[in-house]
Amino acid sequence: PNVQCEGIYSHFATADEGDPEYAKHQLEQFEEVLKIAGQMGFTFEHIHLSNSGSVLNLPESFFTLVRVGLLLYGAFPSDEVPKDLPIEPVMEFTAPVVNLRKVNAGTLVSYGGVWSAPHDTVIGVVQVGFADGFPRSWYEEGCISLKGERYKIAGRVCMDQFTVDFFNANVKAGDEVLLFGKNKRNSILMEEISESIGSTPYVLFTAIGGRTKYIFKGL
Incomplete structure (x- = not known):
């Protein structure tokens, strides 16, 4: 009762790789933590897991925020992610x-x-x-x-x-x-x-x- 949490987050290890299985496993673990935290009475205003790689190939990982980094500069994280998003380089x-x-x-x-x-x-x-x-x-x-x-x-x-x-x-x-x-x-x-x-x-x-x-x- 004396702990107030503003947010909770984790980070993908393999979201920019071609095989999504481990990233999906991480997502399941994160969702389990959220469930347990909710049962304990914790609420979070900010919940975020998704990075640039998962923005492109794992939309089910979106919560209240996404953390794009490389995409903001107009670059894709790897050749193994979909490149349908119309991004442009913003840095010279x-x-x-x-x-x-x-x-x-x-x-x-x-x-x-x-x-x-x-x-x-x-x-x-x-x-x-x-x-x-x-x-x-x-x-x-x-x-x-x-x-x-x-x-x-x-x-x-x-x-x-x-x-x-x-x-x-x-x-x-x-x-x-x-x-x-x-x-x-x-x-x-x-x-x-x-x-x-x-x-x-x-x-x-x-x-x-x-x-x-x-x-x-x-x-």
Whole structure:
């Protein structure tokens, strides 16, 4: 009688995976707890269990609230959930080109010399690196977007910067490139990056560091 509960919640462990059986088991356990708590005289204004994954594939888990996280940013938690919900990316990660250099075919670029210019080209230095949350492991298949076109990352991503092969590009120092997100001309989705490097959008979103300038629009 001396305890007043405002709410009760739990969290799914596998709601974003293809097999829903364990999530349904968790839901049954949560409902049993609610039943027992009700028999003991407890009432709750807020009851919530559902996260982004279960919003998409387990609607029976909705109570008084749902806790969407990743969906708010316009990204799906995995490839194993339905993607019928019309979401749009709301976050862009951009960085400036700070230097441009012409290099000859065969020139080695960045740490380890793992990338060699396949032809005479222009290498651009982008002012962001893995210390800012840009994934270091995305250099092999990675790209950025500029003025509606994609350009490959050239060599390993460094701590504070990385290099791009701007072959035949209309680019100048000061141009902003899109690292991920979506705008009128460019699009690189977080799911694409995470799938390529064997990670998840959760990891990539939360890795963006404190050195990054945050701009909130429309607030």
